[in-house]
Amino acid sequence: MPRIDLGESIPPHTAHALSVSLPTWKANIGYEEGEEWVVGRMVTGYPRFFIHRSIQAFAADILAKSGTSKTKAFLFPSRRAAARCTSFVESQAPPEIAASLVTVNLVLDPTRPTPEVLATYCPEISAVLCDQASFPFVKQYWQHSGEGISSRRAEFCHGLFKDGLLHLEDSIASSTGVTSPKPCRGPKRYQRLSSVDATKPVPSAQPAQNGASADTQESESFRFLEERFGRNLDVSFVQPAKSAIKRRIAGALRSNKELSHTPPPEGEMESNLRGIVNLREDDIYLFPCGMNAIYNAHRALLGARGSNLKSIDFGFPYVDTLKILEKFGPGVVFYGHASEADYEHLERRLEGGERFLAVFCEFPSNPLLACPDMKRLRQLADKYDFAVVVDETIGTFANINVLPFADIVVSSLSKIFSGDANVMGGSAIFNPNGRYYSALKAWVETEYEDTYWPEDIMFMERNSRDFVSRIDRINANAEAIVDVLRASPLVKRVFYPRYNESRANYEACQLPSGGYGGLISFVFYKKEQAVAFYDAIDTAKGPSLGTNFTLTSPYVVLAHYQELDWAEQYGVERDLIRISVGLEETEHLVNVFKEALRVAEGVETQQ
Incomplete structure (x- = not known):
């Protein structure tokens, strides 16, 4: 990948990129300082x-039409999500600040x-x-x-x-006396769409021709919408895409085949890398991002x-x-x-009678x-009645299998998947064999909202088709880089x-064909060496x-800049x-x- 200038998207020239170039150590400090x-x-x-700029633009237009003096708008995919946001602010902020919010x-x-x-x-x-007073609290919830x-949802809805x-x-x-919106419903028919690659903002509707009747304008507008949105996404494949991802x-499902409306073969889920025969598609839930999966697991x-x-x-x-x-909730x-x-x-706390909701951990x-000792945590959970939630994002489910030890396994699909x-x-x-499975499924019936945007689903399905083969190469590349770093006297x-x-804990959950993953962290003896290395690394x-390309970060500076001393004690x-580590030639x-x-x-x- 060519050098990317400060502030440019990573990957370059990508409308919905997930990262941004901070090419020097000083730039990372400047970002944290808001320079x-x-x-x-x-x-x-x-x-x-x-x-994202498309979200900012949409929010600005909403503010302009809202008739309020508010200065910021945070956009959510449902009324219930917005209500949860205001409830959070009420729990965290002084009453007068919470009362100032408008939805x-x-x-x-x-x-x-x-x-x-x-x-x-x-x-x-x-x-x-x-x-301005309530902004920091709303931003916390949003983050x-x-x-x-x-x-992508912002671009689409802003166009509407x-x-x-x-x-x-x-x-x-x-203006009309109508007080309830028309409910969303499933389609009876679909447009055949040409590509899932369109990421441009939805253009404005074409102006009516002079002399056209209102009915004619409405009919032309209706047809225009069908054709325009039809080019952006074949919505008839959204459900098959969800099924393939799950x-x-x-x-x-490990094939690279194109999506089909034909249902998957019966019994296919019975044979899976999770080793749980009764695992079903509807035991797997998709969310707009990995943190939303963790948030909802806690909920x-x-x-x-x-x-x-x-x-x-x-x-x-x-x-x-x-x-x-x-x-969120009573604490941790x-x-x-x-x-x-x-x-x-x-163990002493548990033996003394304290009880907990769940243990949350990452693996690795x-x-x-x-890596924690999953067998030991599982034994404690069974004995003292608490759940186990494992974030397997870094280990990835092509390298490890932690589901037998967990009640809920979460992952960020934004990453290597x-x-x-x-x-x-x-x-x-x-986990269908977990103690709380029935209670969790009952919660889903009334509380779960599927807010994963269809265009995002289609991109995720396409990107993940070669997930397993990419993992194999990344594992090998990571091993080679680890060898170089371990050999350096710096x-x-x-x-x-x-x-x-904790290697034994990792290997207790490692799949027979699994490696050790594509993430590496390391420290130099001197800060000056770290800064020089980071600024020089190509x-x-x-x-x-x-990412499919190697990505370097002074992680602690970015994630814990306001609490560096706190992080260091751990x-x-x-x-x-x-x-x-990415897919480049080794x-x-x-x-x-x-x-x-x-x-x-x-x-x-x-020196």
Whole structure:
């Protein structure tokens, strides 16, 4: 991949890219400090931290028509999501700040005929409008929960809004007397669409010709909409795409074939990499992003088991997982080392009568790549009645199988499952043999909302067809890079499942054909070496992981800049560098890393 300028998207020239180029250590610090020379050049960013420009534009137009003095609008895919946002602010902010929020709903105009393809998309939007005082609280919810709309949904719905098909609900009611929106429904027929690659914003409707009657204009507009949206996405394949994604997650569908309306063979799910014969497609749930899967797993357990039980976060986690457990519900007990002393302390608490909702853990963890003892946690959970939730994003379900030890397994599909870094997604699997399975399924009946946008689903399905073959190559490349780093006298420590103290825990869940994954973290003896290496390394440099190309990040600076001392007490050093290994030629990657190490060595010899 060619060098990417500061602030440009990663991948380059990609409308819905998930990362942004921060090519120097100084640029990462500047981003965290909010310095204009960095943030002013950013065309995009990681979607839960940077509001995509298409979402910003849509929000600005909603604000302009809302008739309020609010300064920001956060867009959500449903009324219930917006209501959860306002409830969160009420729980976190002073009453006067929470009371200042305004929610507006955008719905299809019920007085106009709705093209079938629009009904399939269900393009309603709920916007939470806020002022400067309430902004930080709404932004927290938007970031932690992952419930904000995707950039593709924003483009599509913004086009409808500008065309006059999507209206502020109150304005419809005041002008027509209609007070309830037309419900979304399944399609009776579909347009045959040419491509899922269209990512351009929906254009404005064509103006009516002079002298055309209202009926003629409406008919032409209707036909235009059917044809235009028909070119963007073949919605008739959305359900088969969901099915294909779920079967890949189960390890039951590993082919590269095109989608078909023909149902999958009977019994295909019985043979899967998860080793659970009674696993079904409807035990696997899809979400707009990985953090939304974690957020909803927590919600589901609170609903199924009671809202008065704290959770346990075992092992140093990804930043927003801990925030969810801290801020939503009764709180969390944090065991950041996942050490033998932590196991023993937890057992003493349980023996003393304390009870918990669930243990949340990562396998392996981000960024230290450590693995908890899943057998031991499972035994404690069975004995003391709590659930186990495992995030397998980094291990990936092509390398490991943790479902037999878990009640819920979550994953970010945005990462290596997709690989192309141009679409978000998440998943959660309910173990059908788990103690809380029936209660969780009952929660789903009333609380689960499928808000995964159809265009995003189609991109995810296409990207993930070669998931397994990509994992094999990435595993091999990672091993080669680890060897280079471990051989360098400049490197103090390399974190990788094969060489960590918790290797036996990883291998207890490793599939026979699985490797050790594509994520590596390491630290130099001196900060100056880390800075020189990062500035010199000839890879893409920015947030995220699991991309088909190698991506380098000073992870702790980006994820924990405001809490570096706190992170360091758990062994997460502030100058740690994280490598997400890609599909490049192995020899080329090895040379790239050797050259960056030579630059870092030059810094040492100058001192």
